[in-house]
Amino acid sequence: MTKATHNLGIKVTCIFLVMIAGMTAFFSIVGILFAGESGIFSDQKKSYYDTPWCENTTYSYSDNVVRWYVDGAGSEEIAQFFSNGKTNFAFELYDYNGSLVTKSEKPEKIGLTTSYSFYYNEARDANGEYRYFDVPVAYTVVAYVADPLAAPDNYWLTYRLYSLTMSLGYWLFLIALVSLLVLAVSFIYLLCAAGHRGESEEIVLNVQDRIPLDVYLLLWSGTIALTTGIISGSAYYGDLDISRMLAVFFGFFILEALTLALLMTMSARLKKGGWWRNALLYYIVKFFWMVCKAILSTIGDAIHALPVTWKVAVGWLVISSIYLTSTYAAGIVMILNFVLLIVFCSIAAQWQKLSRAGKQLSAGNLEYKVDTRRMFRSFRQHGEDLNNISEGIAIALNQKMKSERLRTELITNVSHDIKTPLTSIINYVDLLKKEELTGQASAYIEVLDRQSRRLKKLTEDLVEASKASTGNIHCSLACTDIVELVQQAVGEYEEKLEAAQLEAIINAPENEIVYGLVDGNLMWRVLSNLLSNACKYSQPNTRVYLQVKQNADMVFITVKNVSRDQLNIDPDELMERFVRGDSSRSTEGSGLGLNIARSLVDLQKGKFTLSIDGDLFKAQVRFARASLPETHPQTIAGEAEN
Template identity: 35%
Template sequence: MDIKLKKYSHSITTKIIVFMIMITCFTGVIKAFVDVEEVNGGDLGIVFEENYFLSQAYVRETESIVSNLTRLLGEYKSEEHILNGGSITEEELRAEEDPLFSDFMYQSKSYNPNASEAENYEKFKTEYADKIAKARDRLIKNDLREYHLLVQSLEEVEAPMYYASDGVNEYTNTSTARERFKTYPSYMMFEEYKRDIYPKEIIENEHFYWISERIDELDPEGHVVSIAFTKGFLDEKIEEWKENKVIIKAVFYRLLAFLTGFIFSFVYLVLVTGRKSFKDEELRMHAVDKLYVDLNILLGMGLLIIWVVMLDEFTSPNIEKMVIPITIPIAAAVFVLILSLVKHFKNGTFFRHTFIYRMFSRLFQFVKNVYDSGSVGVKTVLIVIGYPIVVVATFFIFPITLGLAAWIAFRRVKSFQAIKEGVEKIKDGDIHHTIDVGGKGEFARLAANINSITDGLNKAVDSELKSERLKTELITNVSHDIRTPLTSIITYVDLLKKEKLPLKAEEYVEVLDQKSKRLKILTDDLFEAAKASSGSIPVQLERIDIVSLITQGLGEVSDKIEDYDLAFKFNYPKEKVYVAADGKLLWRSIENVLSNIFKYALKGSRVYIDVEDLGSEVLLTFKNISAYELNISADELMERFKRGDESRTSQGSGLGLSIAESLIDIQKGKFTIQVDGDLFKSMITLPKYN
């Protein structure tokens, strides 16, 4: 029995030797790939290439020249053609004109929103002629620079010989007549629809499509492209290709050998790691296995990144010398971590031995202990707050947490269902319904409490409605009562300003004037907010062209836009978009949003207005960058008297957005806001007019 066990045993020495073989083979694989990259640009396909004319190297010699020639003939033609603007496409010119046209729309007084786009564009071309000309000159200079770079690149080519022409312009590096190209041992001649290639086997080259695609970009009519290889040049390249093939072939066999050794040694270590023999069922853990699995993975990924960065730092030719000393230690560390992961997988602790699992396992145990010993209130808080936190934190194992929650809830699901159905009946108006779950316990007490709150619920609802009505009436009445004396104050302040007063008295009067007007604005906003929230404002829905409404409105506030140095960008569908709304109330809502932008937007920033057709609805979005740090949520900003600047140094009342929301609600729309850092978005959704 001892002899048999000894036969299948795997000593530490054997494992270390196999591990060293694996690291050596892995390093050999990496070194082989580096050698291929250095010798032949990473192309292992040369091993399977039959001759030079079927090689990637042959096509590569030709493709760059053909690419430059086709660009010259098809795109640039000649320097004169470029200077005349012939190389500029409509798309390129339009891309330069679009930003200028946007400036014209929002800054020029010549722009007429009621005119057609063609009419406005003609005015734009006249008014912005100088800027358009500069943009055109810039495109010409760019094309001219690219043209000279291509010509210079071709002038440096001594071999192979080339000739290209479109019937007017010619590019060649030889005085030899093109007809003599056929006397050379290899050539390619493309003339209109004809192709003459020698040797014929070149067409079978799997990379020949690189050249074909370039030629196909040209208009066949009148274009000629010819390439010819001299015998001396061809012999040199063939010899170079043969030498590279011999080298790469040797590297390829070396790569196969190292790859085979790596696979066998790695598979062996995967099978025996953690065990002394194949029959040994007990896994033996070591110090490195105490590292949590998730931290192990992060560490391994970090080492791989370091390896890539270090190899990238040592450029050719140093990389050939440095790849082995860099790869060996990092590969050894990474594979030690990988084998540790294999151990945990065999041991069934791959997930249980993670830092996240351990942390949440202890947290769950703590919560369970508190739950088991706590009151109903403690249990409810733990369930309502704790479970969503656990779900969010363990989203990658969500099915497990969901199953656990389902198992806990299943024990009392019948009682819960009875309470749920009873609450539904009470909610639907059956206030005399009695919930009966039977027995004793938490759900029984809950059912009894629900049965006893029906009367109290009716009283609470009536009391709340009365309280809300009284508050609205109070705000309305107080606002109305304040208006009369406030009007008198403003009138007398205006009279005082016309009198000759001492300098100090004038300063006091100026302060009174500012504060009284500020109070008037606040009173008006308060009165309007009360009316809007009460729903007493009459609404007359009609067909509204939302784009025209906003365009005209922006024209009315153009002075404010200039004062605050804001750039408005208005995006809308090409087709007309109509909404069902009350024109006055809708503009009042939009005006409140714009007023909010003027008060709180960062000066010199852009404001985006987007109109989107959502089918049955139309979405109007306003986006701006806030001048104040927004440390509050969107829900808080929608509250009355809540302002974006916590210091309350701006002139806002905090009612604008609340009024806008109420006005949109009574038009059967929806008003929402979003805060993303300093980006503030106001969104109005209205029913589309059909």
């Protein structure tokens, strides 16, 4: 079903209602004003002859009599125009000397007698000759209005309007109120419905809406000014004949239609958005802006391309102008300065090329080459050295990447080759353990079982360390509850911690959830490595502290424990591969745990640090804080595990 704001029939109906209600409201309010002046709403109602309606018409007719006479019309002609039967108006015209110039036939019964004076500098005397006066002289018109009004003139028309107003009386207020209410409701609906068509919710512009806004406003303003002028001219002096009343009526109708059209098109343009783009002025300003931008960009590029040369040239010309004025051989000095200027500009340009090459190399652009042609010998040699440096760095980098790739492949392949026989050894050891062996054979089997499983763990750590260091691990960052993750890790290691005679203490904010942007699986492996490290190397009957805290941007996890052996090693060295805290290497660790933990933290865009204070070992992991649990996961560098 089509929505009300999309229904064409309702739109057309509301447009008619707006036009009709607007006209009715306007003329009702005008009627109320005239009725108030006529005393309709008071106890002393005026007759038609005492109202402004009659007075304005009488004044207009009197003014016409004087103007026609001054402009040269004949007395009989004027009197004939206002004769009985043609109009309800009669007059007597007196010149500036008080002499009767002309008059019309009086009606049998007079309803109003009044007089008006009109002043002119140029006037006609009784003989019809013109004279100019420095001080305006007065013509006097004694006007008479017939009773009853029988002739169909302006009196008859205004009397009908007066009678209509008298008959309506207080109903005019109700008509005005209802008209204003209908006007407001229909107008608001049209503003809401502007731009809507059919079943689509998209704003659709019509022909009017596609006209450039500034052109539309210009045409609208011109039409409004013309229509207002017509209405003002038609209502001048209140001479309300039929033609002028129709002109006022249709003029107001046009004003109302134009105002409604403007407001509806502005509503549709605002809903559509980008209304400023549909204007000629916008494209003109945009064009000039693009031209100015292109000019400024060209000037900027030119200055940027030759900054050193330009500075050298300007500086040299300034210096030359100083001593050129104080020398006698100005011509020779000028030629010499010009030659030196060319030489120094060339030196500046060559130096700029070398400087640009150095910046490119420092930014890592090893493909950049310096054009050493047309350079002085020293500069050319320096440029060739820079080119050779870039080539050497590129070769060394390629070799390093190749070596790293080969090493990773070697570790992966060797680990894979070791797994096959190692798995067989472990399986056969398990079978031997099920046999009832006695004496030294049972002890030998235990040693084989322990060492084979240690070798298996070392092989797995090698593969994991290789993948972690090369980023060959899938990492998906998501909003994670860090406190819950730490608690789960401690719970998993509860038995191992008890076997190592250690007590885990978790310090975390109370009544506050700490969210971090991490990969839950990778972070659990980091915590697992740290707790495993604590179980292997901590002093028995001590505590392992795990602290979680946060600030505005970061989350911190700190693991502290007391080492069983003396830690006489640098923290950075301790994170290298195959390095352990016990120099005797009597424990079963591979020396890869901390290195793997650091690589996994780096993959999560975090920071892994170690610090040693005597026998106190402290590892800290920091990473970005997530403010909301709805944070969408994002996958970063790394490939899926094979």
